[in-house]
Structures are given as C-alpha cells and as structure tokens.
Amino acid sequence: MEIFGRPLPALLSQLLLGLVNGSFYAILSLGLAVIFGLLNVINFAHGALYMMGAIFAWMGLTYFGLNYWVMLIVAPLLVGVFGVLIERLLLRHLYKLDHLYGLLLTFGLTLLIEGFFRSFYGVSGLPYSVPEQLAGATNLGFMVLPNYRAWVVVASLIVCFGTWYVIERTKLGALLRAGTENPKLTEAFGVNVPLMVTFTYGFGVALAAFAGVLAAPILQVQPLMGSNLIIVVFAVVVIGGMGSIMGSILTGLGLGVIEGFTRVFYPEASATVVFVIMAIVLLLRPAGLFGKEK
Amino acid sequence: MKLNKICAALAACGLAFGMTAASAQKLSDDKIVIGFVTDMSSLYSDIDGPGGVEAIRMAIADMQKEFPGKKIELVTADHQNKADIASAKVREWIDQGGADVIIGGTNSSTALASAKIAAEKKRPYIQVGAASSRLTNEDCTPYTVHYAYDTIALANGTGTAVVKSGGKSWFFLTADYAFGHSLEKDTGDVVKAAGGTVVGAVRHPLSASDFSSFLLQAQNSKAQILGLANAGGDTINSIKAANEFGVTKNMKLAGLLMFINDIHSLGLPTTQGMYLTDGWYWNQSPESRAWARKFFDKMKRMPSMLQAGDYSAVTQYLTAVKAAGTDDADAVMAQLKKQKINDMFAKGGYIRADGRMIHEMYLMQVKTPAESKEPWDYFKVVQAIPGEQAYQSLANSKCSLVTKK
Numbered sequence: 001m002e003i004f005g006r007p008l009p010a011l012l013s014q015l016l017l018g019l020v021n022g023s024f025y026a027i028l029s030l031g032l033a034v035i036f037g038l039l040n041v042i043n044f045a046h047g048a049l050y051m052m053g054a055i056f057a058w059m060g061l062t063y064f065g066l067n068y069w070v071m072l073i074v075a076p077l078l079v080g081v082f083g084v085l086i087e088r089l090l091l092r093h094l095y096k097l098d099h100l101y102g103l104l105l106t107f108g109l110t111l112l113i114e115g116f117f118r119s120f121y122g123v124s125g126l127p128y129s130v131p132e133q134l135a136g137a138t139n140l141g142f143m144v145l146p147n148y149r150a151w152v153v154v155a156s157l158i159v160c161f162g163t164w165y166v167i168e169r170t171k172l173g174a175l176l177r178a179g180t181e182n183p184k185l186t187e188a189f190g191v192n193v194p195l196m197v198t199f200t201y202g203f204g205v206a207l208a209a210f211a212g213v214l215a216a217p218i219l220q221v222q223p224l225m226g227s228n229l230i231i232v233v234f235a236v237v238v239i240g241g242m243g244s245i246m247g248s249i250l251t252g253l254g255l256g257v258i259e260g261f262t263r264v265f266y267p268e269a270s271a272t273v274v275f276v277i278m279a280i281v282l283l284l285r286p287a288g289l290f291g292k293e294k
Numbered sequence: 295m296k297l298n299k300i301c302a303a304l305a306a307c308g309l310a311f312g313m314t315a316a317s318a319q320k321l322s323d324d325k326i327v328i329g330f331v332t333d334m335s336s337l338y339s340d341i342d343g344p345g346g347v348e349a350i351r352m353a354i355a356d357m358q359k360e361f362p363g364k365k366i367e368l369v370t371a372d373h374q375n376k377a378d379i380a381s382a383k384v385r386e387w388i389d390q391g392g393a394d395v396i397i398g399g400t401n402s403s404t405a406l407a408s409a410k411i412a413a414e415k416k417r418p419y420i421q422v423g424a425a426s427s428r429l430t431n432e433d434c435t436p437y438t439v440h441y442a443y444d445t446i447a448l449a450n451g452t453g454t455a456v457v458k459s460g461g462k463s464w465f466f467l468t469a470d471y472a473f474g475h476s477l478e479k480d481t482g483d484v485v486k487a488a489g490g491t492v493v494g495a496v497r498h499p500l501s502a503s504d505f506s507s508f509l510l511q512a513q514n515s516k517a518q519i520l521g522l523a524n525a526g527g528d529t530i531n532s533i534k535a536a537n538e539f540g541v542t543k544n545m546k547l548a549g550l551l552m553f554i555n556d557i558h559s560l561g562l563p564t565t566q567g568m569y570l571t572d573g574w575y576w577n578q579s580p581e582s583r584a585w586a587r588k589f590f591d592k593m594k595r596m597p598s599m600l601q602a603g604d605y606s607a608v609t610q611y612l613t614a615v616k617a618a619g620t621d622d623a624d625a626v627m628a629q630l631k632k633q634k635i636n637d638m639f640a641k642g643g644y645i646r647a648d649g650r651m652i653h654e655m656y657l658m659q660v661k662t663p664a665e666s667k668e669p670w671d672y673f674k675v676v677q678a679i680p681g682e683q684a685y686q687s688l689a690n691s692k693c694s695l696v697t698k699k
Binding site: 018127129143149220267268 | 335336337338339340341470496497498499501502503504506507508510511514526527530531534535538539540553555556558559560561563564595
C-alpha cells in the first residue's frame, strides 16, 4: 500500500520518529509557556538551560559516577535552583518594564552560560551513551525502533500531561492561574505570589533541563546544542499560542510529526517547514492555534 | 679626550656594521606581522580556533632565533563563520596593520572571500583550515597557497579505498550547502570511476536537529556504504543515530570529512572500523609525536591536522622569508614555490604553481577500543596516499595560472 508514492511502513515510521522529536519540542515549549503565562517573560535562556541539563548529565557520569537515572532527577533540580537564583537576583527587577527587557536579559544570560561551558569543553561535544537498560531496539514490523526513543516519548508525555493536570485541575494550579490573571487580588487572599512566581520559573527551567538529559544520549552534547533548537521551540510556542499549556504540548507533538513527513517528501525544507506554518498561523490566527485573543 | 671620542665613534661604527650583518633581511616596518583569522568560538573552533593560535605561537617561538632583534607579531580574529567579517579583517590588517602574510582558518566561504582581498593587496594568503577545492581551481590567485587538504583529496582517499575494499554501492547523507554538494559530487565521481555506483542521496539542512528520518531513508536504499558528506556536529549526530537505529549493522559508514576531535567526542565504541582521510596524524612519526606532546601540554588535547598545518605553514613562511632575505610578497611567494617542505607535518611536500601544497594523505581506520593503548590513540594508517594521487592533477585544473589558453 502506498500513499503519495511512499510505502505505508515508511510513513508510519516517520510518524513515530516525528512523535519522538515532537516530545522534545513539547517539553521545551511547555516550560516556555508556563514561564510566559505567569511571569510574562520571554525566556530566551531556555536553550542554554536545556544544554546545562545535558552537560550536567555528562558531568554527573564523568566526575561522580552518577548514572543516567540519577541525573534525570538531579540535573533538573540543580538547574531549577539556578533558575530560582536567576529569578530572584535578576528577572525580578524587570517585571514592570517591557517584555523586551526580559528577552534581552535572558539572551545575555544565554551568551554567558554558553561561553562559560565552551571555554571548558570546546564545541566538538562530549560522549554520552544510552543507558544499558534501554540499549537495543524493538522490531515493530514496519520499522526498528530503538528502545531509548520509545522511552523519550513515554517520559515526555508523562511529564507534559502531569504538568497540564497540575496547572489546570488542582488547587495549586488554580492559584497559579489566579496569580496570572490578577496578582494583586490573589495576594489579597493571602497567597504569596512572588514566591509562586519564583518557583514557577524554577520549574519551567527544570523542564528544560529534563529535556536536556533526555537528549544527551541521542544528540551531540555540546555548549551550543540549545541554540540550534531554541528558535524552533519559540516558533512552536507562537503557533500554539503564547502561554497556552495544552496548546504548547499538542503543537509540539504535531509539529514534530509534520517535520518528520517533510523529511520524507522534501528533506531540504525540513528546517523551514515550522516557520512556514508559523507565518500562516500568524496571518490567520494572530493569537496562535490555542491562544485566547486579549 | 680626543682619543676617547674617536674610540667611541669607531665603536659605534662597528656596532652599526655588526647590526647590519645580523639583520640581513629587509623587513617592512622592520618586523613581520602574521594575521590569522578563523572560527574562534563556534562549531569549527575545536579543530582550529584557539588551538590554531597556540600552534602558530609555537612556530613563531621556534623560528624567532632566525630573526635576531626582529619582532614577529601575530594578530588574530574570530570571523564567526561570516565571509564579510573575514574579508574586512584581512583588509584592515593589510592596510593599517602592515600584515605581511595571512593564515586562513576554517570555513570555505570565509576563505574564498579572504583570498580575493589578499590577492588584490598582493599579500601571501596561506589557507589551512578550509576544504573547498575552488581555492586552487576557479578561484586560484598568484598569492594563495592551499596547505593542508581539500575536498578532492578527501574524496580520492576515502572513496577509492572503500570501493576497493568491496563497498560498491553508495548512498549519501549530504549537508545542504555548497561544501556538502561539492563533497558529494567529488566523492560520487571517484566512486563511479572506481567501478562503484551511487544509488541515491538525501540532503539535510545544516545543523539539522535530528537525523533518524534521513537514516531510515538511507537504510531503505539497501546501499552498502553510507557516505557522510557533512561535517562537525552534523556528522556526529548522524553517526550517533546510525548506531542507535542499527544502520551500522547492514551498512558501513564512511565519514568524508572527519577530524580526530570528532572521534574523541563520539568515543571509539561508536566509531570503530570507520574509514576516513586525514592529512596528518599526531602519532604518525617521532617528530609529529614530539610536537604533539608539546601542544598537548598547553592545550590539554591532541592537535588536529589543521593545528599541525598552522604550525607548519607559519614555519615554512618564515623559512621562505629568511631564504629570500625579505618579506616582499612576490619574492616570498617565489621562494615558497621553490622550497621543499620537510617538517613534522609533511615530508617532501611542495607548493605547485596553482598554489596547491602537495603532500602525502593518509587513509585511516578508527581503532577498536581494545587496539587503542592511550587516550587519543585512535587511528590505524591503512594506506599512505602519495600527494600526486590524492590531489587533482594539474591537467584537470581549472586554475587560470596553469591552464593553457
């Protein structure tokens, strides 16, 4: 059976691979959406923090003998703490100003963080292999899927929908959303909004670090790995609608799949297809697919 | 009193004579200024970059004794892989900084732009880091020397060897820009000439985020060899994914442009058995080993072919200045094209009329983890390819300096 001249198994396998890549987009854009939703900060440092997650995974293994599973928890925690510091010491002072200042600050932070790691480790990358438990591949009939890639999809779906559940369905989430809508009134009810903001930022960047650790075994671990990805992730957030939690998850997965199909039909365009879609969406629905018009 | 004065005058004269004898070279501004422009901070900075600067400093330190009382200056810049920055720097150094020679670093587009400026200003331009064979073909100039390697030599080395060892059918994974296209084309030509076939190619964008889709397409082609016509991070990510998806079980990988740094970052378990072509390997001779250890002490990593090439290029340039007795560009270029190059980088190397430095290239195979005895002990030299075979012959050259009209 063929669709548009391509055999069905080939398309199925691309669908699956698209989901794998989409998982990364989903976690990263989710973090950005959470941060933008509550802080109104366009966190350009997201890519650099994702890279920190991956490099911490490598450092843990190399210097302290901590394996992948330990670092999957520890690296996001460390980066989360780092995020809390950034928010407390720097970002805090910019909330009253235009979005642009937050963007410039986080862009500057990106350059600093990347430069710092580059001066130690260079750019050609650090070796990190797939954890033993997930080595090998499973034959699905239409393709051979490495077990690790399957794990990436599962792990990111759990994290993404867990986050969505907490924000949309629990009391804590309700407070967070209230803090976004009207911080003054929420504070009047005795909620410590500044603290909530701090931890939200910490959580958002911890998500980035989690994606970084997930990526370490399959991508080149190097200081510039975040810059290559962050632009696409911003496009995903814009398409999904700035600040929309579910929007960023679904758009992330969907765009991963579209990109995967583009790689079969016209590989040269696979890097641009996301931006073409972004342009179309912005023309037709300026607030994004899932965004609310304000 | 009078006697004293005469004595002093004589002494001064003698001193002056002595000084003229010591400084037989006629140097512009009484010093030699070397300009080095390369990628210092992004994707190509490990294979050249700050390590290349250190290599040049080592060359200057070793050659300083040949120029007593004269200053040899080095100026460097980061071109950020942008051709306009590279050419602006080169122009500034020559016009205002009195640069006598430009050493060119990585990235072919910056190299082609800088070579034009150097030729216009009549200064030697020794290009080490960039691969494009256009530098000594369509875009050759009387002042360009292409020193370490080029795309044709890479294609000849790996392409021929792999076809000979039974890899007849090829599929290419190609970076979708000028460099990738020319590497794919040059290698495809070599493969066909050796009796192999090219069954297809897939072009990926530069710095692609994920290679698994492309690799599945390669796998479905049923070719024996997967030729990687890309570089740096793209090559590394392709190899990682190829291992993960089991592509390496039924296809052999051939990295068409790989440096020792790439192997170091991937580790031997993932790369063992791969073929690649290189112009120099730190463990190839006693001289290269001795120099590499000195480099290692400073940089904490072994030098790549480019860094060794930077050292050699500067050494040869300074040797030519000494022999010519001047840093005048035309005299030095004539001397460079006359002298034999015998140092830790090349044996019996020479610079042809089109500017191509001809020297032995090596087909390497990556060792297995068991074969490797120490860190950075990564390659087995499978075959030394004589320079005349590795590089394009003058008969096929498109360089206007050598083609007969």
